[in-house]
Amino acid sequence: MNMLPASLARRGVAAVAFLGVCVLASLSAAGAASAQDKPRIVMLGGPLWDPFFGAMKKGGDDAARDLNVDYQWITGTDPNNFVADYAKLVKQAASQKPAAMVIGNYFPDTLDPIIKEITASGIPVIIQHDGGASWRDIGAISYVGFSARDLGRSVGEREIKAGAKFGLCVNHVPGNTTLDLDCLGYNDAFKAAGGDSKVLTIQFSDASNPTFVSSAIRGALQSDQRIDAIWTIGAVQGVASVEAVKQSGRKIVNASLGLSLGSLEALKNGDLLFIADLQPYLDGYYALLAAYQYVQYKMLPMGQISTGPLMITKDNVDEVLKVNVTYPGVRGAS
Known part of the structure; x- marks a missing residue:
């Protein structure tokens, strides 16, 4: 692990x-x-x-x-x-x-x-x-x-190792300093590797609307061709990002945070590279x-x-899915 x-x-x-x-x-x-x-x-x-x-x-x-x-x-x-x-x-x-x-x-x-x-x-x-x-x-x-900043840095480093050079950190709770620090740490990693990142802010009132989130991410991808990696800081947003990437037709290193059945299935299918489980x-x-x-x-x-x-990666996702069946709700997957 x-x-x-x-x-x-x-x-x-x-x-x-x-x-x-x-x-x-x-x-x-x-x-x-x-x-x-x-x-x-x-x-x-x-x-x-x-x-x-x-x-x-x-x-x-x-x-x-x-x-x-x-x-x-x-x-x-x-x-x-x-x-x-x-x-x-x-x-x-x-x-x-x-x-x-x-x-x-x-x-x-x-x-x-x-x-x-x-x-x-x-x-x-x-x-x-x-x-x-x-x-x-x-x-x-x-x-x-x-540690939020350390988490963001770790996520960024993993995406960079997978070939990413310019990341998009999706913050769906503006004003929450933890997510701000997540994105700062993410940027730390890209800057240290000679790349860069930017933040896409989604209002909290819209964050649980997958269609809205997917559209916002797709718009960010269309407007900035440098983006080759995404990190969503929530399971709902992670699933929405998968749809956005598919519609963009681009090759994107995509990772998320938090577990849902949808995000775990996306990971198993190869649509997400990994999920950071807090x-x-x-x-x-x-x-x-x-x-x-x-x-x-x-x-x-x-x-x-x-x-x-x-x-959570493709190597241990099946174990997590099994736990979710045996102990519903413990892993946050629903």
């Missing part, structure tokens, strides 16, 4: 090993807990129309069941007003004074001040998946996720586990808990 550089991989393995040991202790303790001992933990995540966040929620659901936690998943539902709605939901959840909060910090410009107030009030907060650049600054006790199930499971352990025992893994990426 293909991972990020060894230094990052070692940190991820260490964190996972630590958490794996702690799961056994936590499960034993949780089994003995009475109903009134349940800590209340809320998890705020992304919209469930994206299979990525479905897997993240399932991770949280499974951890809550295993640990006997009073747990609630909260997210917005309106793509046209997601930032404002999500910020309001974070405030409302904090007003209920839960034992701990797990928050996806998707829009730091809006959410950083809110989260800083929450942590200052004494509620422990773990930042999950998005917001890895600022979690310490806003008083969070930990971050579960990945393993959102682990984001949900480990974030809730870490929050629980902190609330109950005041124990906490030191530093960032790395959960990805794992690179």
Whole structure:
């Protein structure tokens, strides 16, 4: 299996090993807990129309069941007003004074001040998946996720190895600093190799419309003949990119992020070179586990808990498809 550089991989393995040991202790303790001992933990995540966040929620659901936690998943539902709605939901959840909060910090410009107030009030907060650049600054006790810029750089290097010289990074959540860093890292790789890249921005309200996304990518390909590689940062957008490339008639090195049945089939058929899997199930499971352990025992893994990426290629895609049949939803494929 293909991972990020060894230094990052070692940190991820260490964190996972630590958490794996702690799961056994936590499960034993949780089994003995009475109903009134349940800590209340809320998890705020992304919209469930994206299979990525479905897997993240399932991770949280499974951890809550295993640990006997009073747990609630909260997210917005309106793509046209997601930032404002999500910020309001974070405030409302904090007003209920839960034992701990797990928050996806998707829009730091809006959410950083809110989260800083929450942590200052004494509620422990773990930042999950998005917001890895600022979690310490806003008083969070930990971050579960990945290094966005390193991820983008790794993706770019793989595409360059496949012959690409000019990449297109498709950002479908403008204002989300994680995706901004993804694209910066992607550009880092192309610049270092003597090439270049550009960003195609798609509004979040349009991001779940495959026809719109495909048309936008096809337009980018038509308007810039230099583009010979694409990276979409979501499964829906990845499937849409396959159609765009086919319609363009050009040879494009195409990669994506996040798993769906459509993207996995595209990978198996050779329409995608690889998919970067951030393993959102682990984001949900480990974030809730870490929050629980902190609330109950005041124990906490030191530093960032790395959960990805794992690179899915034609060599291991069949294994992932099999897992998805056996354990639906765990890999985010739907």
